[in-house]
Each structure stands twice: as C-alpha cells, then as structure tokens.
Amino acid sequence: MAERDVVFKVLRYKQGETVPHYDTFTVKTDENTTALVALQAIRRDDDPSLTLRHSCHHGSCGTCGMRINGEEQLSCVVNVQELGTPTVVVEPLQNAPLVSDLVVDMAPFFDRYTQPEMPYVRQSEFMPEADVPDGIGHYTRYENCLECGLCVSACPVMGSDASYLGPAAMAAAWRVVAEPRGSDPEFALNWADNEHGCWRCHVAYECTEVCPSDVNPAEAIMSLRGELTKRKFRRVFGLGK
C-alpha cells in the first residue's frame, strides 16, 4: 500500500467572523483515500470543530460537494493521491451563504429547486429488452440530479444575479417538460421564461462540466430556450397550437 502524507489547506470560517482563513493539516493517505475520508480524519484526529456535510460516501446523495483545488467536486469520489498535488486546497461551494468551514446554506438552492414541483422517481430508461414484473406499471429509477449544488457554484452567472434560477433548478424544470409525470409542463416553461431564467444563461457550460451525475443542465437550459422560441415562432406565424 502506497502510503503518503498529503497537506490539506482547508478554508475555515465561523459565524460572526468577517473573513475566512485557511488552516493546514497533514493527512496520511493510501491509494483508496478520498478527499472526504481525509477531511473526516482531520476532524477525528486534529480538529473536531471542522464542519463539513456528507452522507452516502459514493456520489449519490450530493451533500459533500466542495471546491477541491479550485474545481467543484463531490469529495467522496475524489481520490486524493490521484489529484497529484502535494497540497490539496479545499474550499466550500461558491454562490451560497457560508455557514461555517466547508458548509454552505443550501436553503436558497432548494428554494428554487422545489419549483416547479418535481417528482424525483422517473421511468427507467435502462434495459428496454427486460420484461417488467406483473403488478408493476413500469420500472422506475431516481432522477439523475443529486441536488449537490456544484453547478450553481461553478456557474459564472449565479454571482451576478441573486435571483437567477440557476442550472439545477432549470434542469429540473426541463425534466418536467420532457417527462411531466403529473406535473405541469406549462408551469415549468413559464417559470423559466424570464430575465432571471433561461434567457440569462451565458452558455459557459460550466454546470454541465462539473455535474457529477450526467444531468447536463446547460443542455436543459438551451432546450427550454429552444422550446420557448419554437412556441414564439408558432404564435407569431400562427402555426399549429
């Protein structure tokens, strides 16, 4: 086992402070150590006051998102030794109020994300050749989006417009248009059709780049634009509905 000491430079902040600072810790790692496990080791062995969010440890719950060496990632699936840097810089997500250390307040994120009402179990598109068991309408699976907020942190528009709906929420809205499952696609379209919605995007595709779960929010936003534009043309030229 290739054990190696890695220096972690971690952003620290507590309520009441005005400026965050950085603390450094040295962590013993092996070839399986993830950034999350290293941070938990810091909390266990060096500083119990280090706060961070985590839950599933396999890139499925979306709580452990942070900026590692300047890139938004889920810390539970980042292999420390594969990063290849002698010092690993760990910072909380951007474009969200800082609670403490690596914890940001997700309320503004979910405040957008719950609208339009979005079912999070969808039809499974896998293995179309398989039969579905009797008594089950169709196979289901979870929506891809982990609600981790990486896209919101990476988005260059989020910091410019406090009311911007943001990539995750608009990706959810597009899912409702693409596969309504009882929700109202018209509501979803109208919801995104404004200055702080799909028209605000500058097409930097950063949301899609950092998404750990293949949601592709940028394409979703462009699809919302496309659909709205199509409707506009239809209305102007009186074609179809």
Place this chain on the structure above:
Amino acid sequence: MQSVLSNQTTRKRAAQSGAAGALWLVQAISGLLLVLLLLLHMVAHHFVVEGGLRNFQEVLAYVSNPAIFFLEIVFLIVVTAHAMLGARAILLDLGLSKSASRAANWGITLLGLAALVYGIWLAVAIQNL
C-alpha cells in the same frame, strides 16, 4: 410544495413573460443578420477597393447609391440594437438593484436612439455634401 420565491415571483414574472425571450431572440437574430451585413459591409467597403479604403470622392459616390444608403441604414439599426442589447446584458450582470437596472434600461435605450439619430444624420449629411 410551493416555495416563497417561486410563488410570489411566478405571478409577477408571468406578467412580463416573453419579454426576456423576445429580447434574446432579437439579440440572436440581429447577430445572425450582422454576420451577413458585416460581410457585405467589409467586402463592399474594403476588400473590393484598391488600397482597402475609398478616398473622399469615392465615398461620396458610393453612398449616393440609394440601395447602398438603405443597406447602410439597416446595418446601422441592426448593429446598434445588437450592441445595446449586449451592453445591457453586461450591465445586468453587475448585479444592479431594481432601480439601477431600470435606469440602465432607460440609459441603454436613450444611448441607442442617440446613436441612431447621429448615424442617420451623418449619413444624410454625407449624402448632401
């Protein structure tokens, strides 16, 4: 689950719904038009001309052609609209307050109109030289 943000704002936004999309469409279409117009503009003004630039007499002769005059005016309108919409996007990205962004909208509109008036006046004045 109806959250505060969306419920309050959805109704408000529904009222202005379409405006943002229309502006984006104008920006996109004017941009695409500009690609064509600019190509014409560049070729007609520079690439087919000996030395790349017309001298004073050549300019006057060129602009006196009504078709060219019309094309230049259209070019002026489209480029101004596109530029002002672009400037507006940049201004809005500064995270302006509500009143400031309203002021920015008016400022942009006035600036655009001023540019148009100036441009058309200039074109007419040159034609009358």
Place this chain on the structure above:
Amino acid sequence: MTSISILCLWLFTGYIMSNYHVVIIGGGGTGGALAHDLALRGLRVTLVERGEVTSGTTGRHHGLLHSGARYAVKDQESAIECIEENTILRKIAPGTFEENDGLFVAITDEDVEYSHAFIEGCAECGIPTQQLSKQEALRLEPNLTDDLILAVRIPDATMDAMRMPLRFFATAKKNGVDIKTYTEVLAIRKQGEAVTGVQVKDHTSGKVYDIGADLIVNAAGPWSGKVADMVGVEVPIRPSPGVMVAVRGRWCNMVINRLNTSSDGDIVVPQRGLSVIGTSSWVVDDPDNLGLPPDHIQAMYNHGTMMMPVLKNAPMRAAWSAARPLIGPRKADADTGRELSRTFKCFDHVDEGVEGFVTITGGKATTLRGMAEAAANVVCEKLGIEEPCRTREAVLLPHTAYYA
C-alpha cells in the same frame, strides 16, 4: 372554589405537559423519525447532531428497503418488523422508492436446497413470494448469471439512503422540532440520579451552551455506546462495519439478492446510474475509524460477479464503509457480527441508576419508523403522556422541504 382549583390544576398540568422537553442525541434515521413521532404527540423536541443530518450510518447504507426476506429463516423477529415497516413506509412516503421489487437468486444446488426453508420462512413472516424459473427471471433481469437455477421475487424496493429519512426530518422541522446540526454533545448534565440537560458546542460558531431537558434520548447509532459513557451507563452496542462498492452502470432494475444465508457480497442494489454491491461485515471499537480493507472491495466484486457476471468489468465509482449499530456485548472477542440480530432495542437506564435517559439502538433503515414508535412509547410512558402514535398514517413532506 373546588372547580376553580381543579381548573387551575388542569391548566397547570396542561402547561407542564406541553412543555416537556425531550432532547434527542443523534441526527440519523432513528433520531429523525423519533423527533417526528414525538412532535406529532405534542412534545417539545430538540435534536442535536454533531454533523449534518444523516451523516453517520443512515446515509451510507446500500439503499435497500428490506422486504424482510433476508432474515426470514434465521431472524424472524427482524423479518416481521421489516415487512410491516416496508408496507407502512411506501404509504407514508409516496414517491420515495423505486418500487421495482427484488429477486433472490439461486445459483448452486445448496442455494436451491435453502430455497425451501426460505419460502417457508417468508410465508411464516407474511412476506409474499413468487417463484420464478430461470427463463422467467432472465426475462426480468437479463444480466443475471447463466448459472441461475431459480429465483424468488419478493417486495424489496430501492430507497435513497439519505432522502428517505430526510422526509422525517423535514416533517419534524415543520412540526416545530428544533434541529441543531453541527452541535456536538460535550457532557450530559445530571442532578442526583436524574439527567437535566446537555452541554453542547455549536461548531458553526464555537459557542458552548446548555440545553435543559426533561428527558434525553440517545439515538446515536454506533456512537450510542460513547454517548452512554457520558452518564456512566452501559449500552451493549457493537459497531459492525460493512464495505460496499458502487460500480458505474445500472446493471439491474430489481434488487438482486443471493438466495442463501447472509454472507459477503450477497446483494446488488441499483441506484440511479450506479449499482451498489454489498456487504461485508466485521467489528470495530471506534465508529469514527472504520478503515476500508482492500480485500473486502475485491470480495464484493468477486461475489457480486457470481450473481451478475457483467459486474466483473464494471468500473468502480466508490468503495466505502458504514457501521451498523448491532446489539451485542461491547468489546467482546472480534467476530463478524453476522450472528447478531438486526432487530432493535430500547433501553431505559433507570435500573442502572440514571433517570430520564433512554437509548434506542440496533435496527436498520427500513425499521426506522418502528424504532421511533417503540422509543416514543417509552418516552411517553416515562413522562406520563397518553398520546397514541400517529406516524403510521401521517404522510411525510418531500425531502426538499428540509432545506427550503
């Protein structure tokens, strides 16, 4: 005059009653469900958790809503708990589960032999089964091994290990429970034999302060032994970690279990675009230091591949350990923990000379509501409150309501 004093007494007791304050230590599934239960019974509840909610064992399991079939032969108490709670959870948390059912697959003669006891056990526990031939099973799950002999369909489902319990937290919060995350218990205050509150540190600000309590519930899962140490009582808890491996690709839609006694690598649970192979089992002392034995990762691949050959070359997304809070003698000789029951227990430590301190532990994610009901019954009995449990019917808020 008498009537007035009775009225006063009634008002007074009413005042006292509504102000009973319960502090729950531990923001896992059990603590969340207990907070929800107690809030519905009208108690004032504060929940303290040293990290984010669901950051311990709760969020980290493979995401199986047990049908109970896994325990139908050797641990029928757990099996019956599971099937009951399975049915209730589907009802109170609609839209939370991938209700795709599960298969127990027999791939050796020994497995086939076991299937008789298995089907019988399921029947005894009230778990519906449907036996499928090899061909029938392969039509449902084409990636199963060709060595398949037969399969039994049971009502397993997939849950999101974090979001299902989050619905309890969301509902509890809405009903007035004060959920204090990043708040670590430093000490438990006692006056004579009775606990009176907790001293906590808020890690978001560094502030240390006291929270008064009429009753404290220790719902710290694998950490409940450490919490019990603070008041000098013994909780027979065995942190028993297991390794799980998530591979890229969703190789099945149903939950695939090995039709045999519980062993390493006997389950594959689909999760979004991943498939999770679980689980190994051993025993540790410190639930904060589980480690991740590399040979266990390889074992998961090897055993998973026996049921679904396609897993052999599936790239790994993550491997991790999670500690089950199993009930058994603490710090006994190391073993695998497999033989310990998966049922739960509620301990009132009054016999050990501590009043007002209750521990709920053991159990599994599927039975979180049942554990909460049992613990809430004990809490209410101790406080003399006669309120029925309402969590079997109350439909939970969506998980997003917790943050928004």
Place this chain on the structure above:
Amino acid sequence: MQEYRTTRDGVRGERPLQAWFDVRKRNLGSWAFAINRLTGMGLIVYLVLHLIVLSTLLQGEQGWDKFLEIARSPFFLAFDIVLIFGILFHGLNGIRVALIGMGIGAKNHRSLFWVLMFIGAVLLVVSAWKVFTI
C-alpha cells in the same frame, strides 16, 4: 483562492465580476463566454470610434485624407487584424450561441465551437493577407 464578500445573506464566496473572466480551472464554454464578452465590449468601443471617425467626412476632403493616412500606417493595419479577430470570434461564437439556444447542436457545442473557430482561423488568415496586400 476564493474571494468573499459580506452580503445581506451573510458571508459568501462569489465573484460577480471576476467570474466572467476568471477561467482558471474552467472549461471551453467559459473561455468562449469570456472572450465573447471581451470582444463584445471591444466592438462597442470600436463602433463608437467608427461613428466618430466617419464625421471627419463632414470636414471635407482634407479631414478624410488625414484619416486615410493614419489608417494606412502599419500600426493601424495591425490594429485592423485585432479588430477582425474580434469580429470573427464574436460573430462565429455568436452563431454557436444562437444555434444551441434554439435547440440546435446543444449536445455538440464543443465540436460546433471548433468547426466555427476553424472557419474563423481561415478567414482571419485570408483577411490578414488582404489587409497587408491590398
């Protein structure tokens, strides 16, 4: 390193202005956006200058010829190349943004970018040759 500012929501890490142009650790789309915005701002400035310069026509032949003299200097011609780069990038990237915004090629925005940039590079070389030889 992250930058922090205090807002009414408390302290938060965000860079409202830098985010446009800070392309460290960022990807193709951010480069495209940053250059698009830079060239856009440049072109607005140029548009204003252009309109002002044309007013020299009103000063008659002399004023115009003086401008022509400056415009034919090598320094000015080099400036023309920068201008043409700006126009080509902004225009071609704009085509990409407009297309994917209408739902065309949203999946293949990268290839679209490189195809357009290839066209742009060819056009830039041709125009540069034109500018210096005409």
